[in-house]
Structures are given as C-alpha cells and as structure tokens.
Amino acid sequence: MSFELTKLPYAYDALEPYIDAQTMEIHHQKHHGAYTNNLNAAVQGTAMEGKTIEQLLAGISALPVAVRNNGGGFYNHNLYWEIMAPGGAPAPEGDLAKAIDAAFGSYKEFKDAFTKAALTRFGSGWAWLVKQGDSLVISSTPNQDNPLMDLAEVKGTPILGVDVWEHAYYLKYQNRRPDYVEAFFSVINWDEVAKRFKG
Amino acid sequence: MSFTLPPLPYAIDALEPYISAKTLEFHHGKHHQAYVTNVNNLIVGTEFENANLETIIKKAEGGIFNNGAQVYNHTFYFEQFSPKAATEPSGALKAAIEKSFGSFDAFKEAFTKAAATLFGSGWVWLVKDATGALSIVQTSNAGCPLRDGLTPLMTCDVWEHAYYLDKQNLRPKYIEDFWKILDWKVVEGRF
Numbered sequence: 001m002s003f004e005l006t007k008l009p010y011a012y013d014a015l016e017p018y019i020d021a022q023t024m025e026i027h028h029q030k031h032h033g034a035y036t037n038n039l040n041a042a043v044q045g046t047a048m049e050g051k052t053i054e055q056l057l058a059g060i061s062a063l064p065v066a067v068r069n070n071g072g073g074f075y076n077h078n079l080y081w082e083i084m085a086p087g088g089a090p091a092p093e094g095d096l097a098k099a100i101d102a103a104f105g106s107y108k109e110f111k112d113a114f115t116k117a118a119l120t121r122f123g124s125g126w127a128w129l130v131k132q133g134d135s136l137v138i139s140s141t142p143n144q145d146n147p148l149m150d151l152a153e154v155k156g157t158p159i160l161g162v163d164v165w166e167h168a169y170y171l172k173y174q175n176r177r178p179d180y181v182e183a184f185f186s187v188i189n190w191d192e193v194a195k196r197f198k199g
Numbered sequence: 200m201s202f203t204l205p206p207l208p209y210a211i212d213a214l215e216p217y218i219s220a221k222t223l224e225f226h227h228g229k230h231h232q233a234y235v236t237n238v239n240n241l242i243v244g245t246e247f248e249n250a251n252l253e254t255i256i257k258k259a260e261g262g263i264f265n266n267g268a269q270v271y272n273h274t275f276y277f278e279q280f281s282p283k284a285a286t287e288p289s290g291a292l293k294a295a296i297e298k299s300f301g302s303f304d305a306f307k308e309a310f311t312k313a314a315a316t317l318f319g320s321g322w323v324w325l326v327k328d329a330t331g332a333l334s335i336v337q338t339s340n341a342g343c344p345l346r347d348g349l350t351p352l353m354t355c356d357v358w359e360h361a362y363y364l365d366k367q368n369l370r371p372k373y374i375e376d377f378w379k380i381l382d383w384k385v386v387e388g389r390f
C-alpha cells in the first residue's frame with residue numbers, strides 16, 4: 001500500500017481572493033505531489049512499508065531524513081487543505097472556543113500569538129495549534145517537521161497549521177508574509193479544527 | 200555601525216530572461232532591504248552596535264545573526280552576476296577546481312546537486328579552507344561559511360523567494376539558468 005495524494009475538498013479557486021487558484025494548484029499538485037511520491041520512494045521495499053503516516057512520524061528520529069522531510073510534507077499538507085474552507089465560521093465555537101479562552105485568554109490573544117509564531121519562523125516551516133491532553137499550545141517547526149514527530153520540541157496533536165514556506169504565498173503576497181497569515185484567518189475551517197480537537 | 204543596502208551592480212532587468220526584473224525588485228528591493236533594516240534596528244544597544252558584518256556573522260545569535268548574515272549573503276550573491284558573464288573559470292581558480300573536483304564539469308554537477316537537494320531555505324557555497332582546498336557546503340536559512348572560518352567564493356540562494364516568481368517549484372530550472380549569469384571573473388577576484 002502506498003500513500004496517495006488526496007484531492008482537495010474544494011476547487012482550486014475556492015479560497016480566492018485570500019489564496020489564489022494558481023498558488024493552490026501548484027502547491028497541491030507539484031509540492032504536495034512531490035512529497036507524496038518521494039515518501040513512497042523512501043519507504044518502498046523497506047520495513048517502513050505498510051506503516052501509517054502517524055506511526056512513521058512517531059518514531060521519525062530513527063528513520064532516514066527523506067522520510068522525515070517527505071513524510072512531514074505529506075502529513076502537513078493533508079492537514080493544511082482540510083483545515084481550510086471557503087466561507088467558514090469566523091471564529092471557533094463551543095468546547096474549542098472555551099479551550100482557546102482557557103489557554104490564551106481570548107480568541108484575539110490566541111490569534112495574536114499564532115500570528116507571531118507564523119511570522120517569526122525564520123526560513124521555511126509551519127506554525128501550529130497543538131492539542132496536549134485537554135489543553136492547547138502554540139508552536140512552530142522548521143521545514144516539514146511537526147508536533148507528531150518524536151523529535152519535536154513541542155509534542156502533541158496538531159489541530160491547526162499554517163504553511164509559511166514561501167511557496168505557500170509568494171505568487172500572490174511575495175515578501176508580505178503578514179498579509180498571507182492575516183488572509184489565512186479568513187479561510188480557516190473551524191468545524192474541522194473542532195473535530196480534530198474532539199479527537 | 201549602520202548598514203546600507205548596496206545598489207545592484209547592473210540594471211534591474213540586466214539578468215533577463217534568467218532572473219526577471221520582478222524577481223530582483225523583490226529580492227533586492229524588499230528582502231535584502233528588510234534584512235538591512237532589521238539588523239540596523241536589532242543591534243541598537245547591543246554589543247554589536249558598532250560591529251562589522253563579519254563579527255556579527257561569527258559571534259551573534261538569533262535575529263541579529265539571521266539578519267546580519269542575510270545582508271552579507273545577498274550582497275555576495277548579487278555581486279557575482281553579470282549579463283556578460285564569463286561562464287567558465289580560468290587560471291589559478293580553474294586549476295584549483297580541477298584539483299578539488301576532478302574537472303569543472305564534475306564541480307558543476309556536484310554543486311547543482313547540492314543546490315537541488317538542500318531541503319527548505321538556504322544557500323549552497325563554493326568555499327576555500329585555510330589550506331587553499333575548495334569544497335561545496337550547504338547552509339540552512341541564513342547560514343554563512345564565514346562562521347566556520349571558511350572563505351566563500353561563490354553562492355546560490357535556494358530560498359524559494361530567489362526563484363518562485365520565475366520558476367515556481369522548478370528549482371532545477373533556476374539552477375540551470377544560474378550558471379548562465381554567474382560571472383567567474385568575479386569569483387576569480389575573490390579567490
């Protein structure tokens with residue numbers, strides 16, 4: 001069994017004007033597609049074949065760097081596409097909203113802290129909202145690392161993530177990462193994030 | 200000391216069609232400029248307030264290192280291009296490359312591979328060590344060989360911002376074009 005590049009749950013232009021169709025298409029087909037192919041090539045014919053992506057990430061420190069980079073890229077982009085949607089709720093609700101208030105004080109303080117994590121990640125990487133038990137923390141990781149990896153500084157289950165590799169925003173926003181991160185908040189699928197929070 | 204953005208040593212469209220004017224407008228006018236502005240702001244009131252870039256690269260950490268090294272790296276990168284580039288090394292540099300890599304073609308192949316496979320953001324360098332031997336090194340993000348006591352001779356920026364407007368995900372195409380504007384006369388001067 002090999003890993004497959006899943007289709008987006010919406011059209012490439014569905015997140016316009018926040019994320020443009022050309023960016024979405026290249027990001028999904030070329031970047032995510034390459035991570036998927038390279039992951040398959042790295043695990044094929046080894047003892048890793050047949051393991052789930054979560055199993056691979058949990059023991060990543062003992063695996064080849066190609067699995068860390070491409071397995072991370074495969075998982076992270078799957079999450080990224082799913083936690084976005086056109087016309088989602090403007091803010092979290094219910095238990096997730098309560099957990100965010102408990103962890104950060106308010107939605108506004110959460111948004112500021114998450115934005116800061118996304119803007120201060122130097123180079124390529126991701127910013128995350130991470131579930132640890134019933135609690136929530138914010139972290140960021142370099143390149144395609146993520147909080148499911150045993151080598152991550154902050155470990156837990158990522159329930160929201162923003163890609164801050166330049167390929168995620170350069171065609172539309174160029175050097176203006178802050179504008180991209182602000183726009184990202186307009187397309188978060190909070191229902192999906194709440195589902196992941198529930199577990 | 201306060202750093203200033205050095206102007207490009209050629210017109211903004213001089214590297215077309217290999218590197219577009221639009222890419223240079225952002226790469227030099229926005230990214231390089233931001234690193235200059237950031238390092239100037241960050242050093243105020245620190246031990247690096249009067250330091251030169253080499254000292255910052257060797258001793259600083261965090262934001263001061265990142266921005267200071269990126270000022271140096273980008274100046275070094277932009278200076279080595281020319282629309283009328285000498286596309287092959289000559290003389291002592293050519294001999295040194297052949298000694299370290301076997302041939303110029305073997306060097307080009309190894310450097311191209313290093314640039315294509317660096318994962319994430321960073322730089323690939325041709326460097327000279329204290330014995331005069333040449334080698335290829337990869338550095339992540341703002342990494343600079345000066346920090347390790349090596350002398351940089353030439354570099355390729357593989358941050359996506361260096362090529363994304365022109366080539367998108369096709370980094371190998373950017374590296375292929377890089378060789379067409381890299382001026383070995385400049386590299387020889389550094390050597």
Ligand SMILES: [Fe+2]
Nearest residue numbers: 031163165168
């Ligand atoms: Fe990405």
